[in-house]
Structures are given as C-alpha cells and as structure tokens.
Amino acid sequence: MLETGNRRLFFGIGLKNQAIEQISAWLMHSVHTSRPFTAPYNLHLTLAFYGMVKDDDAQALIENAAKLNVAPFSLTFEETAYWQHSGIFYLKPNSPPTALSALAEPLRDVGEKLNIYTNPHPFSPHITLCRGVKKQPEVVNPIEPLIVPVDRFHLYHSHRNEKGTSFMIPLKRSY
Numbered sequence: 001m002l003e004t005g006n007r008r009l010f011f012g013i014g015l016k017n018q019a020i021e022q023i024s025a026w027l028m029h030s031v032h033t034s035r036p037f038t039a040p041y042n043l044h045l046t047l048a049f050y051g052m053v054k055d056d057d058a059q060a061l062i063e064n065a066a067k068l069n070v071a072p073f074s075l076t077f078e079e080t081a082y083w084q085h086s087g088i089f090y091l092k093p094n095s096p097p098t099a100l101s102a103l104a105e106p107l108r109d110v111g112e113k114l115n116i117y118t119n120p121h122p123f124s125p126h127i128t129l130c131r132g133v134k135k136q137p138e139v140v141n142p143i144e145p146l147i148v149p150v151d152r153f154h155l156y157h158s159h160r161n162e163k164g165t166s167f168m169i170p171l172k173r174s175y
Contacts, residue, residue: 008158009058010049011065011107013150015127019043023091026143027129033089033137035130045075045127047153048107050117057114062155064110072151073099077127078143082136089137090126091146100125103153 015023020040027037050061075093082089093100104123111117130137 006052006054007058008051009053009061010156010158011047011061011153012156013045013047013148013153015043015148019146019148022144022146023127023129026141030141030143031129031137031139033130033133035133037130038128043127044156045125045148047104048111049119050111053116057116058155060114061110061116065107065153065155068103068106070099070103072149073097075100075125075148075150077146077148080129080139080143081126082133084136087131087133088128089130089133090128091143092124092126096125100150
C-alpha cells in the first residue's frame with residue numbers, strides 16, 4: 001500500500017545513468033538557452049499524467065498497470081523540438097514503436113475511466129530538456145543518437161522541494 005494522502009502522480013520511463021550523462025553533457029556543450037535545463041535526476045519520458053490522485057485511485061492505477069503486458073523495446077532519440085505555446089524544449093524519439101503507444105494509451109485511458117484526469121492533448125512522447133523558454137534554444141551540435149532500452153516503467157510522485165519540482169520518486173515498479 002502507498003503512503004496516505006493525495007499526491008501528484010504520473011507513470012513514466014526513467015533513464016539510466018548513461019543516458020542522463022549523455023544528455024547532460026550534450027546540453028552543457030551544445031545547447032544555448034536563457035533558462036536552466038531540466039535537472040538530470042528529473043529527466044524522464046511521461047507515459048500518463050494524472051495530477052492529484054487519492055489513495056484509492058492510486059491503488060487502482062497500480063492494479064491496472066500490473067495487468068499490462070508489453071514486451072521490452074528501445075527508443076532512439078536524436079531530434080529536438082520546441083513547443084512555443086508552453087515554452088518546452090525537448091528530445092523526441094525517432095519513429096516510436098507501436099509498443100510505446102501500447103504502453104501509454106491504456107495508462108492514459110484508465111485515468112479517464114477513473115475520472116482522475118482527462119488529458120487535453122494526444123500522447124506525444126518526449127524528454128523535456130528545458131521549460132519556460134521564450135524562444136527556441138540554439139542547438140550548436142545535434143545529440144549523438146541516444147538509445148533508451150525500455151523494460152520497465154514506474155508510478156512517480158511529483159512534488160516540490162527546495163530545488164523546485166522533483167519528479168523522480170518511484171512509488172511502484174510496474175513492469
């Protein structure tokens with residue numbers, strides 16, 4: 001069972017240290033922007049965001065996720081993009097495999113079925129590199145292809161601390 005209380009939750013794919021180090025080094029040496037980059041410990045790919053979730057609903061999310069059976073797959077990231085309306089600069093995967101949608105869509109759907117959260121946007125897999133950017137960052141050198149093996153995902157608790165928002169608090173290893 002989880003701790004009691006409402007928590008801001010999402011399912012996501014965490015990155016291994018090697019991927020985090022590659023992204024961090026590339027950002028430091030090859031990307032210019034006026035805003036700070038996402039903290040390395042917060043780099044992840046969100047599968048399904050839920051917002052504030054009550055304990056019973058969190059347990060239902062976990063039980064639903066435990067039923068998913070998706071074979072391991074890999075994602076390759078080598079392209080950046082920018083959402084001007086939200087000021088988000090991000091890495092996006094090249095040709096995401098259908099396995100990624102087969103994982104994300106049921107997780108997103110259960111949030112709607114439980115009346116927890118209805119996402120207003122279609123699933124758009126990405127790793128956020130920088131938030132609140134008024135103009136697209138300058139990429140001096142593209143990132144070397146980053147291959148991310150996916151063999152598990154987690155339920156994360158997003159909370160604020162003295163460093164800002166901290167995402168990487170896994171509550172449940174799901175697959």
